Amino acid sequence: MKYSEKLRNSGLRPTRQRLQICEVLFNTNKTFHFTINDLSEKIKNQTSKKISLATLYNTVHAFEKKGYLKQIPINSSQTYFDTNVTDHHHFYDLKEEKLIDLKNSDVGPINIHKKINGKKIKSVEVLVKLED
Amino acid sequence: MKYSEKLRNSGLRPTRQRLQICEVLFNTNKTFHFTINDLSEKIKNQTSKKISLATLYNTVHAFEKKGYLKQIPINSSQTYFDTNVTDHHHFYDLKEEKLIDLKNSDVGPINIHKKINGKKIKSVEVLVKLED
């Protein structure tokens, strides 16, 4: 299925910029982590036409809202996004400041035994900090 | 044990500012979450003498480094700290933008079955996002 159709089905017009961003983010079997700045660099390198920063922010947030990207909860000066939107967890190497995927099977099942009235669980995310 | 001794034992001089901050943060049985801004407001309300923002940042980071505070990994415009430095986890109510403590017993034990060469696990933190 072409990105343009997917976008349209999500209520997003398939613009040149969005299609380029889709290529960079999703046209690979591997999933990966990135910041807006990383994305900006990739766009500069992999494509000829530049996209303004504002558009990168707009688009990444639009994709996140649609569920095509996830924010990774971590304290860093920049926000990290993940193209892997399945339930999974992360190592964070404090020294290298690098994120590493943990498969779900690397972390046992997690059961939350507490409920909050009127609220349901949207996601469960584990961050494992690593030091030397 | 007095805060001044504790500070000295940690290699931090017990200054008026640090002692005031200790009072606000630790002089209660309840632990709590706060941002630098929250702390600034508390200091303004609970004490007569003001402390500069720079000092609040310096001190909170110093306390964190010494293990008296923990940063909570969450994507928010401000950094959240926790006076509860024991291993425990959090709910994050996305609508109210509020953190709620989870006791360790509310979350089963978490076993990480993956190792990274030369790295050891410093912490394991679970963030459970809540929606309506």
Added chain:
DNA sequence: ACACTTATTTAGAATCATTATAAACTACAT
């Protein structure tokens, strides 16, 4: 193809949390 409406892109400005600076001050050892 054309006109029209609405969504999108964009450069640049604005915002805001945080960090850096460097001068004044203070704790503490001698």
Added chain:
DNA sequence: ATGTAGTTTATAATGATTCTAAATAAGTGT
């Protein structure tokens, strides 16, 4: 009391993110 290393402070600087409003492009109906 003096010296020095550690702290505090006001203020400036930084930098990621968001806002703005004008220009552009996409979709729709004719």
